[in-house]
Amino acid sequence: MTEAAQAGFPGNFSGGSSGNFSGDFAGGAPSSFILTLSCDDRPGIVHAVSGALVAADCNITESQQYGSPDSGTFFMRVAITTRSERRAVEAHLAPVAEAFGMTWGLHTEGTPARTLIMASKSAHCLNDLLFQQRAGMLPIEVPVIVSNHTDLAELAAFYGIEFHHVPVTGDGKAEAEERLLELVAEHRIELVVLARYMQVLSDTLCSQLVGRAINIHHSFLPSFKGARPYHQAHARGVKLIGATAHYVTPALDEGPIIEQEVIRVDHARTATQLVAMGADVESRTLAQAVKWHAEHRVLLDGTRTVVFN
Incomplete structure (x- = not known):
């Protein structure tokens, strides 16, 4: 599920993977996004996420992750640039998110x-x-x-x-x-x-x-x-x-x-x-x-x- 759904927010609040669509198309100026995710901690998460981003023609410019020993939850924040459409990036990430049961969001970087x-x-x-x-x-x-x-x-x-x-x-x-x-x-x-x-x-x-x-x-x-x-x-x-x-x-x-x-x-x-x-x-x-x-x-x-x- 997306972060907005996890938060239980009413529909008039934007956020998660459905908000702030950039409208940038392949071949145009690069777009910058922030991917955030959390899920149960287990092997293969970073590899799967990185693979999906590479397949979507994304360049990872920053990556941070943390596995909580108390809750058993894995957290990750990834900054990316890409000439792909936002929808294309989401399409590559969606199967990975489903496979790992992720709460995730893809955010346009720099949007106030x-x-x-x-x-x-x-x-x-x-x-x-x-x-x-x-x-x-x-x-x-x-x-x-x-x-x-x-x-x-x-x-x-x-x-x-x-x-x-x-x-x-x-x-x-x-x-x-x-x-x-x-x-x-x-x-x-x-x-x-x-x-x-x-x-x-x-x-x-x-x-x-x-x-x-x-x-x-x-x-x-x-x-x-x-x-x-x-x-x-x-x-x-x-x-x-x-x-x-x-x-x-x-x-x-x-x-x-x-x-x-x-x-x-x-x-x-x-x-x-x-x-x-x-x-x-x-x-x-x-x-x-x-x-x-x-x-x-x-x-x-x-x-x-x-x-x-």
């Missing part, structure tokens, strides 16, 4: 991931993502920003991005999430990023976004829960602060981790300084996770990830 960003009031993560995207440092396209407050509307306007205020109330949470999915469908969104979005998503929505939604939070969890975590950490004299970027799952803040970063602090730092330093590390960690995801470098291994960086 259409991304919906959600944020509440804090601007640091959102601003960093938008700046890096505009500077050409992040391979995403952001057509829409969603917030449960209006504080970030001016920032969205500065970058020329459509902003939707979708308030979340106790009785209206289901309607808010329904509106979110409407925007996902309308804008053909491939990735949802929670850039300090301070609302808990329902289990139903989390299940629909499995493998395609990334969240960021401080790395103190499970300690210092709730409001003002950096102030709580300061009061306890922590010596390390950091951030965790992970996929969203129904288990709150416990999804498969993509990236983490920590920095050392000492007794001389004030709570205000910890907040500022924490905002910086959160922004960097989230941007790195989004970049790796958009470049098809992250594969799910149960509750863990394999990151080919």
Whole structure:
């Protein structure tokens, strides 16, 4: 099956081997693709995949693989160039994928991931993502920003991005999430990023976004829960602060981790300084996770990830 099917995503999310058809034909300019796959680990996988790519007149420019001793799963990411049609490459790979029971996807390299960003009031993560995207440092396209407050509307306007205020109330949470999915469908969104979005998503929505939604939070969890975590950490004299970027799952803040970063602090730092330093590390960690995801470098291994960086 393809990655999109494995993720259980609704049909309005693109991805897997059926998305982003390049339209390049044999004899034309070379096309670049990224092949990702996973399956039960057994002998012959690399040989079979390489053979299929050679038969499809593909040149392998990069190859990474990993066999998980814990899950018994084999993972592979291959960068290729070819003058063959995309459909021809897929036709050569399909029998191999079926023989090994692979979950796989063939992705056009360099195509920006259409991304919906959600944020509440804090601007640091959102601003960093938008700046890096505009500077050409992040391979995403952001057509829409969603917030449960209006504080970030001016920032969205500065970058020329459509902003939707979708308030979340106790009785209206289901309607808010329904509106979110409407925007996902309308804008053909491939990735949802929670850039300090301070609302808990329902289990139903989390299940629909499995493998395609990334969240960021401080790395103190499970300690210092709730409001003002950096102030709580300061009061306890922590010596390390950091951030965790992970996929969203129904288990709150416990999804498969993509990236983490920590920095050392000492007794001389004030709570205000910890907040500022924490905002910086959160922004960097989230941007790195989004970049790796958009470049098809992250594969799910149960509750863990394999990151080919």
